[in-house]
Amino acid sequence: xxxxxxxxxxxxxxxxxxxxxxxxxxxxxxxxxxxxxxxxxxxxxxxxxxxxxxxxxxxxxxxxxxxxxxxxxxxxxxxxxxxxxxxxxxxxxxxxxxxxxxxxxxxxxxxxxxxxxxxxxxxxxxxxxxxxxxxxxxxxxxxxxxxxxxxxxxxxxxxxxxxxxxxxxxxxxxxxxxxxxxxxxxxxxxxxxxxxxxxxxxxxxxxxxxx
Numbered sequence: 001x002x003x004x005x006x007x008x009x010x011x012x013x014x015x016x017x018x019x020x021x022x023x024x025x026x027x028x029x030x031x032x033x034x035x036x037x038x039x040x041x042x043x044x045x046x047x048x049x050x051x052x053x054x055x056x057x058x059x060x061x062x063x064x065x066x067x068x069x070x071x072x073x074x075x076x077x078x079x080x081x082x083x084x085x086x087x088x089x090x091x092x093x094x095x096x097x098x099x100x101x102x103x104x105x106x107x108x109x110x111x112x113x114x115x116x117x118x119x120x121x122x123x124x125x126x127x128x129x130x131x132x133x134x135x136x137x138x139x140x141x142x143x144x145x146x147x148x149x150x151x152x153x154x155x156x157x158x159x160x161x162x163x164x165x166x167x168x169x170x171x172x173x174x175x176x177x178x179x180x181x182x183x184x185x186x187x188x189x190x191x192x193x194x195x196x197x198x199x200x201x202x203x204x205x206x207x208x209x210x211x
Contacts, residue, residue: 015074019061027056034058039077045085066098073098089157090192139171143203155196158189170204
């Protein structure tokens with residue numbers, strides 16, 4: 001092990017120890033002073049959350065256990081602030097993958113999305129219908145206007161799954177929430193997007209269900 005690796009390992013261990021010391025801390029308590037290393041929250045950036053619970057006054061490093069590799073890792077306070085306030089993640093969600101597994105999953109999704117889009121482009125060039133469940137040229141025509149919005153934004157904020165990726169999965173034969181979850185990981189968090197996924201399935205599979 002090089003001295004650089006040793007220093008990095010010691011730093012990670014120190015971060016884990018500090019994060020564990022913050023476990024159980026109520027970051028909404030007005031009587032608690034923000035500890036060293038914490039990041040102040042901006043309540044005005046948290047108003048997208050539909051909750052009566054108090055918002056955190058500050059963020060502290062937290063311990064997460066990766067869902068895939070089961071490794072403990074620190075979710076830094078500054079990353080939490082970005083997730084909740086800039087990315088507008090739900091205040092009740094948290095990181096579920098370590099950095100290494102998150103990078104692997106991102107690479108997998110990017111590759112799957114690229115292959116899927118290339119397939120659609122090729123089928124359009126040859127005039128082949130690309131819906132397996134219903135031979136409609138453009139599946140988006142089956143959606144009401146409200147569901148056509150924000151196609152390039154995350155519908156599942158827990159696992160960062162684009163709405164268009166979920167639509168593509170339905171178009172290619174995933175007709176249940178369980179199948180969508182298996183293919184995209186959407187709804188595999190706190191489940192706040194489940195109803196929207198069910199609505200997309202209902203609209204895109206309406207012809208098949210009516211038969």
